[in-house]
Amino acid sequence: MSSTPTVGVLALQGDVREHAVALAEADALARPVRRPEELADLDGLVIPGGESTTMSNLALAFGLMEPLRARVAEGLPVYGSCAGMIMLADKILDGRDDQQSVGGIDMTVRRNAFGRQNESFESPVDFAGLEGGPLHGVFIRAPWVESVGAGVEVLAELPAGPAAGRTVAVRQGNLLATSFHPELTGDHRVHAFFVDLVRAAAR
Amino acid sequence: MSTTSPATPSHGEGDQPQVGTARVKRGMAEQLKGGVIMDVVTPEQARIAEDAGAVAVMALERVPADIRKDGGVARMSDPDMIDGIINAVSIPVMAKSRIGHFVEAQVLQALGVDYIDESEVLTPADEVNHSDKWAFTTPFVCGATNLGEALRRIAEGAAMIRSKGEAGTGNVVEAVRHMRQIRADIRRLTTLDENELFVAAKNLQAPYELVKEVATLGKLPVVLFSAGGVATPADAALMMQLGAEGVFVGSGIFKSGDPAKRAAAVVKATTFFDDPDVIAKVSRGLGEAMVGINCDTLPETERYANRGW
Numbered sequence: 001m002s003s004t005p006t007v008g009v010l011a012l013q014g015d016v017r018e019h020a021v022a023l024a025e026a027d028a029l030a031r032p033v034r035r036p037e038e039l040a041d042l043d044g045l046v047i048p049g050g051e052s053t054t055m056s057n058l059a060l061a062f063g064l065m066e067p068l069r070a071r072v073a074e075g076l077p078v079y080g081s082c083a084g085m086i087m088l089a090d091k092i093l094d095g096r097d098d099q100q101s102v103g104g105i106d107m108t109v110r111r112n113a114f115g116r117q118n119e120s121f122e123s124p125v126d127f128a129g130l131e132g133g134p135l136h137g138v139f140i141r142a143p144w145v146e147s148v149g150a151g152v153e154v155l156a157e158l159p160a161g162p163a164a165g166r167t168v169a170v171r172q173g174n175l176l177a178t179s180f181h182p183e184l185t186g187d188h189r190v191h192a193f194f195v196d197l198v199r200a201a202a203r
Numbered sequence: 204m205s206t207t208s209p210a211t212p213s214h215g216e217g218d219q220p221q222v223g224t225a226r227v228k229r230g231m232a233e234q235l236k237g238g239v240i241m242d243v244v245t246p247e248q249a250r251i252a253e254d255a256g257a258v259a260v261m262a263l264e265r266v267p268a269d270i271r272k273d274g275g276v277a278r279m280s281d282p283d284m285i286d287g288i289i290n291a292v293s294i295p296v297m298a299k300s301r302i303g304h305f306v307e308a309q310v311l312q313a314l315g316v317d318y319i320d321e322s323e324v325l326t327p328a329d330e331v332n333h334s335d336k337w338a339f340t341t342p343f344v345c346g347a348t349n350l351g352e353a354l355r356r357i358a359e360g361a362a363m364i365r366s367k368g369e370a371g372t373g374n375v376v377e378a379v380r381h382m383r384q385i386r387a388d389i390r391r392l393t394t395l396d397e398n399e400l401f402v403a404a405k406n407l408q409a410p411y412e413l414v415k416e417v418a419t420l421g422k423l424p425v426v427l428f429s430a431g432g433v434a435t436p437a438d439a440a441l442m443m444q445l446g447a448e449g450v451f452v453g454s455g456i457f458k459s460g461d462p463a464k465r466a467a468a469v470v471k472a473t474t475f476f477d478d479p480d481v482i483a484k485v486s487r488g489l490g491e492a493m494v495g496i497n498c499d500t501l502p503e504t505e506r507y508a509n510r511g512w
Contacts, residue, residue: 012474013237013258015230034474049234050258051294057256058474061467082234096253096293117295117317118340120227121220139220140230141295141317160218184230 005043005198008033010068012058014050014083018183019191026191028198036067044077044198047084047102049140049181052092052111055083056100065100072104077174077201079194085177086111086143093146105172106149113144114163121161125180127169128155130189137168137180144179145170174201228342228362231318232426235259235295235363235449239439239470240428242266242453244284246291248462255466259295259317261451262288267324267371268454268493271505277325279307285314297344302511303329305338312341318363319343321356323510324370324453333511336360346430348381348508350388354409354417355512357425364423366447367508368431371454373495375432377508378442382429386446392418431508434459434493436472436486443476460490 004027009019011032020030023046030046033039047055059065072078072088080088086095087102089109114121117140125137135156145167148154156169156178168179174197182190238258243249249260264280265273279300289296295317300307302321307328311319319341321334336343337360346367347353353364366385368378388407392414395403400418404411416424429447433439434455442450450473452466459465468485475481503509 011237015233015236017236018233050236051234051238053253053294054238054256054258054470058471061256061471094293111293116315117227117231117342118312118315119222120231121222122224122226123220124218138226138230140227140234158220161220163220181230184226184233 003027003199004029005195005202006031006041007044007046007195007198008038008042009046009048010055010084012050012062012064013054014048015181015183016048019046019048019081022183022188022191023195025188026195028191028195034062036063039064039067039071042071042076043202044079044194045071046194047078047080047087049082049084049183052083052086053096053099055087059102060100065102068102069104072102072175075174075201077176077194077198078104079176079191081178081181081183082140082142085109085179088175088177104175105170105177106152107170107172108146109143110146111143112141113166114139114142117141123158123161125156125168126159127190130193132189135180135182135189136185136187138184139168139180142168142179144168223340225362229425231295231342232344232363235428236426237474238449239466239473240297240449240451241456241466242451243288243457246287248457249288249291249296251463252456252466253292253294255463256470257294257466258449259297260288260292261320261453262296262298262316266454266457267507268373268458269371270324271371279304279310279325282310282314285311285316289315299325300334301325302327303332303334305334308334308339308341308343312339316341321345321361323367323507327510333359336362344428346508346511347385349384350392350417351407351409352511353385353423353427354407354413357413357423358410361425363426363428365428365430365451367511368429368433369498369501370431370507371496372432372498372501373434373455373458373493374498375434375438375441376498378429378432379445381431381508382442382445382447385427389417389422393421433469434495436468436482439469440472440476440482443473449473455493458493460492465489465492
């Protein structure tokens with residue numbers, strides 16, 4: 001593989017452009033994905049922030065859910081932020097009763113866990129394995145990780161506030177998920193971390 | 204708002220979460236992009252909208268078409284109705300306050316709505332001033348017919364802009380006019396040199412700093428949706444192709460023959476706005492569209508877009 005991996009951004013709805021910009025800054029070639037055939041030839045995929053019920057609805061309507069699950073099962077590296085984290089969770093709490101996810105990470109995620117928009121917040125976040133100090137976490141009607149299985153590595157917990165100690169970033173194999181939105185901050189270290197993971201998986 | 208750079212926050216008090224920042228307000232709208240926000244007047248309608256894939260609902264007492272028909276003063280919705288809709292769905296809930304009625308906005312914030320629309324569809328409470336939107340934790344969306352108006356609202360604290368169109372008409376012509384105007388104003392700014400931006404700010408009647416930011420970015424510093432007149436999947440796709448980042452649909456859905464089906468079709472056409480095959484497919488068998496009003500027969504006094512300044 002060339003040193004510039006191709007990373008898709010699921011473009012059904014959400015902050016697709018911000019992820020594409022962050023991926024380009026992290027030396028990946030970003031490509032929007034809305035159709036099953038666009039999943040072929042990808043080295044990695046980002047599921048952006050957005051409304052998880054809408055994304056799930058459209059993924060089912062346009063025949064993307066099963067192809068996405070198949071690619072995850074094959075080991076495709078996938079990073080999900082916020083709604084993307086919900087899409088990668090094996091189990092969802094406080095979702096719609098019929099809400100489906102792609103799954104892949106052995107975790108239970110609680111949707112809108114911190115509350116409504118008035119409770120959306122910014123907070124520094126220590127992210128295991130990233131150099132250069134804490135990340136600036138932007139949490140918008142964000143989920144948190146309620147519990148994880150044995151194979152899941154917890155990368156970040158909230159340091160302070162009413163939800164101190166809650167898990168907000170995890171990794172299982174080639175799958176990465178954050179409750180917060182690094183794509184909104186101009187700090188592209190999480191995307192660089194993911195692109196490194198994509199490069200390593202392609203070797 | 205934090206003034207420390209993201210890479211070097213100190214531990215201690217800086218670790219406390221901060222709510223109501225410009226970033227979480229504007230960031231919330233970024234999450235709605237590519238989506239459809241639907242006017243609803245009951246919890247049942249809210250559930251239909253969520254089932255259809257709406258990214259948010261706008262809780263209203265009457266849809267704009269009925270406000271037009273019934274006349275009288277249109278105000279903020281009943282708190283019980285807003286509560287009912289908040290409890291019915293898991294997606295974000297928006298609600299409208301009258302222009303300049305900052306107490307209605309305070310009530311909506313207290314009710315826990317996710318976004319406040321300071322809206323020309325309701326009867327203005329102040330014919331000079333809009334609300335100071337910086338004073339709120341809840342973010343605001345405001346309407347605009349041109350770039351100067353959009354930037355004045357952003358200067359007042361709006362975290363999202365929608366082109367106004369002409370609500371309750373089912374006629375997309377004014378939405379097109381306003382979206383084209385805003386986009387053309389932005390394009391023009393990007394062609395000016397540094398010296399010319401000062402006069403551009405004067406002519407736009409907008410703060411120089413925001414004018415300069417738009418000239419540099421080539422876009423608004425906040426998300427831009429379309430509103431006012433979308434009635435069909437093709438209308439929604441048209442607004443997206445004209446540069447909208449998402450679509451508000453008011454009377455167009457629940458004043459049509461088959462709201463559930465039309466709502467789902469508008470959502471799909473918004474995602475695949477550049478794919479005529481998908482738009483054609485979802486446009487079949489939707490039943491009656493809302494009847495609609497010709498905007499050129501609408502008296503000036505009944506044009507909501509003229510409210511706000």
